[in-house]
Amino acid sequence: MGYDAGVGEENPVVVDEPSESTCRFGPVTVRYDERVLTPRSWTLTQSSWAAELAAAAPPGPLLELCAGAGHIGLAAAVLADRDLVQVEADGVAAGYARVNATAAGWGERVEVREQRLQVAVRPDERFPVVLADPPYLPTAEIARWPEDPVTAIDGGADGLALVHACLDVAGVHLAPGGWLLLQVAGPAQADAVGAACAGRADGLRVVDRRVIDDARAVVAIRAGASGAIGPR
Incomplete structure (x- = not known):
């Protein structure tokens, strides 16, 4: 807790400072506070899956979009022994992503770009594995x-605004x-993403999914995939 007092003020204003927490997330320890999304243990599924795919993927760094405090992409990079580029527009979250990478001994191998998705990646950059952790709740549900x-x-209104941005x-x-x-927010939203991909000119297609429960899932997407899966 700190104080914010102007010159001549008799009653300084008490300012609550964020309380920092730590947790273990797979191979890394994560620092964060209430200004960023608390790490969820289930999202290690995404990290582990990314590492599995990276083992057989072309060379190059991983890319994480909407990285938050950076734990999901960082765990994937450590497990896969790959460099990592993380994109996060929020300054507090991006700061924690840098702190967490350094604490894991990965500071020289992680580049955190504090920018919006649409401008963060250079036109000539290509990545063998991309992780995306966008906000996916419909606006009407966030009060829960x-x-x-x-x-x-x-x-956004349907929960897919940032999902579409990540797909782009x-x-x-x-x-x-x-x-x-x-x-994504479970199998129903996975189906919606599959339908959205089916109409894309870039050939992105949902080819697999790992469902945690009705509200949580991870989908695997490839470009020009012939084995795309439909709703199920």
């Missing part, structure tokens, strides 16, 4: 999660034969 920062969970980035920047692993 008052402890979470709004910008970390609000996915991946559609341009996936290396040939590359993979996009995308967090």
Whole structure:
């Protein structure tokens, strides 16, 4: 807790400082506070899957979009022994992503870009594996999660606004034969993403999914995939 007092003020204003927490997330220890989304243990599924795919993927760094405190992409990079580029527009979250990479001994191998998705990746950059962790809750539902920062969970009217933005980035920047692993709000939203991909000119298609429960899942997407799966 700190104080914010102007010159001549008799009653200084007490300012609550964020309380920092730590948790173990797979191979890394994560620091964060209430201004960023609290790490969820289930999302290690995405990290582990990315590492599995990276083992057989072309060379090059991993890319993480909507990285938050950076734990999901960082765990994937450590497990896969790959360099990592992380994109996060929020300054607090991006700061934690840098801190966490350094604490894991990965500071020289992680580049955190504090920018919006649409401008963060250079036109010539290609990545063999992309992880995307966008806000995916419909705006009407975010009140159910008052402890979470709004910008970390609000996915627009249908929950897919930032999902589409991530698809747009991946559609341009996936290396040939590359993979996009995308967090979604369960199998119903996975179906919606599959339907959205079916109409895309860049050939992105959902080819697999790992469902945690009705509200949480990860989908695997490739460009020009012939084995795309439909709703199930």
